Amino acid sequence: MLADVAIPEIRQVPVPGGRLEDNYGEKIRIGLIALCDDVAVDRDFARMIPDDRVALITSRILLEQPNSERTFLAMADRIPDTVRLLCPSLRLDSVVFGCTSATSFIGEARVTELVLSARQGVNVTNPGTGAITALTELNAKRVSVITPYTAANTENVVRMLAKGGIQSVQVSCFGFDTDMGIGSVPRDAYVEVARNTNHQDAEAIFVSCTATKALDAIDEIEAATGLPCVTSNQAAFWHALRMAGWNEPIAGFGRLMRNCW
Structure with a gap:
């Protein structure tokens, strides 16, 4: 228990004007499954976000080190539970499984199947x-x-x-x-x-x-x-955006992000 303190009257007040708005990502919300030791992927996705119309939601997945066919394949069974942590009460438009090598071992189609088993109706991609x-x-x-x-x-x-x-x-x-x-x-x-x-x-x-x-x-x-x-x-961020309907150039990240919408 917290120590007893004198608490002033707490007033519940209305939101001025009564106006509420959507959470961040009113146009597009991207869910990212990031590897537990990868500090670049969510940093990079965040850098490419053009404005608050796009939101990024990240969940971490365990990948044992060092990387090998065995450790990449072992991640497959963890994908659905990781997807379930991606803001389950909010709309998601695209989900990215954030590992190129693991996708090459698990298979692109299988990655998509595993994501959709936990979150139906979303666009799914991966770096491959x-x-x-x-x-x-x-x-x-x-x-x-x-x-x-x-x-x-x-x-x-x-x-x-x-x-x-x-x-x-x-x-x-x-x-x-x-x-x-x-x-x-x-x-x-x-x-x-x-x-x-x-x-x-x-x-x-x-x-x-x-x-x-x-x-x-x-x-x-x-x-x-x-x-x-x-x-x-x-490539993964571009594909997730495009599948969700984004069509505006984003400068600073190559020809793909400038021209291919």
Whole structure:
């Protein structure tokens, strides 16, 4: 019990003018399933929100470290309960499962099925589906891929792209297998690799993984290479917005966010 204190009279007063309004996200609300150790994905989504007409609701999901096929697959059964924590009393328009590699192992269709089992009627996407859709929209069927992953995890993402009709013509990876390690790679590292790589006949650059610092490097990569640059977080956010009906350009995050609505 709290100590006894003298409490003044408490008055309940009406809202001035009697006017109430919707919660944030009156136009679009996006639910994000973020990995427990990924500090980049919700930060990046928040940076891309154009104004208060769009709201972001985040729920965390456990991913054991280090990252591997076993730990990614183990997340699948946790997805429905994580979705149920996304403001169940409020309207949601899109739900993003925020892991590119896990999507490549669990499967895009299965991720969608698991989300919809807990929240029917929402649009569902993930960084893999978002990237494939974005690259297709940019008319980029051949891409240069940069990842922070190990070669094994990178290989599976390349397979997912191929299944979606996107050919990887050049692939580079940094070799990390934890989200904390991935998050330690500076943004400039992505710029330098993109600038110094022979992209052959690639039509775009794809930087995979939601835990990277690559979002803020997109415009610099595009300027240095002359190619459109798509990242996991940018593509997933763009796809979630577009599926929910957004059609206004958003500056500062590459050609995709400026032009592809």
